[in-house]
Amino acid sequence: MKIVDLSRELYHRTPSYPGHPPIIHGIWKTHEESFADSGNVYGLSSMFISMADHGGTHIDAPRHFGKSGQPINEYPLENCIVPGICLDLRHIAPRAEIGPNELEAAVNKAGVPVPKGGTVLLCTGHHERTFPRKEYATDNSGVNVAATEWLAGRGVVHFGIDSMRPGPDGKVNLLVHKACLDLDITHIESLCNLEALLGRGRFTFIGLPLKWRDGTASPIRAVAVFDM
Known part of the structure; x- marks a missing residue:
């Protein structure tokens, strides 16, 4: 592998x-x-x-989005080892919204379908362009609510992105978090090295959280595994 x-x-x-x-x-x-x-x-x-439990590369627990959500120690481990694909969204401008049309075009370009019960990793190039400069904390592009609904509608358990937040900084990002609770999915933040996945098709994503009681998130060691 x-x-x-x-x-x-x-x-x-x-x-x-x-x-x-x-x-x-x-x-x-x-x-x-x-x-x-x-x-x-x-x-x-x-x-x-x-x-913080949201430090470094981490997965948000549903508890982060609302009191009714699962804490990280109760999050299903079955959702942490899943099929995945990576989409090339590096052409999206800093701070811009990524909508359903951009996701659909990226899926068509990748030539692999969204895996039901899996994950979609969004390579915006943000980490590679800005880390560790101050712009890393502010200038990311990200999905909007419609794109979050598009992903959930294709059966993902979560999605991931190479920045500190799933949506652009501001109200859109907060609404994406709320949408994740309503749609019963979550997301992974602060990924890196997604460029290495582009053009390589489907892989197995592994990202196991720590068993923090009542945690709102957890650092993970996120990896993509390709069969050789």
Whole structure:
């Protein structure tokens, strides 16, 4: 098999969503400190991390969209290993809306149907163009409500995008989140390296969340798996 990593690297002060707490990553104990603590027997280094559940590459839980939604620890794992396709939307302008017509044209160009019970990853080129500059947090294109309904109508369990939010910054993005709750789907944010999937057809997407009690989201190690 061929595995393509679609996950952003996590490190101290990784760019995080505006208004969310920063990602803090540091040394808890050095090898030397541990060695001394063990009576000079053996040194085991360890680190710590503090972050929002929406940090880095992550999947939003339905609980994020409304109190009635599932928390991440109850999200079906069957939805986390699914067939997927990737659509080329790099021609869409920064901050612009992606509608059903753009999605349909991209599917036709890809030459593979939307997998029912699967996922659609949207390659806008935003991560490659802007990360880690400040524009990464503001200038993304994204789907509108009609496009979200179009995806749900084709039976996806979620969709993913290479930016911090599924829709363009502002009201449209908030309405897309609400639509996901109403349509019983969710989305994955802050993917990267989607360009490596273009033109390669269907793959298996894997993105397993942490089992955080009552979590509104979770970081995932997102990968695409191709049979060789």
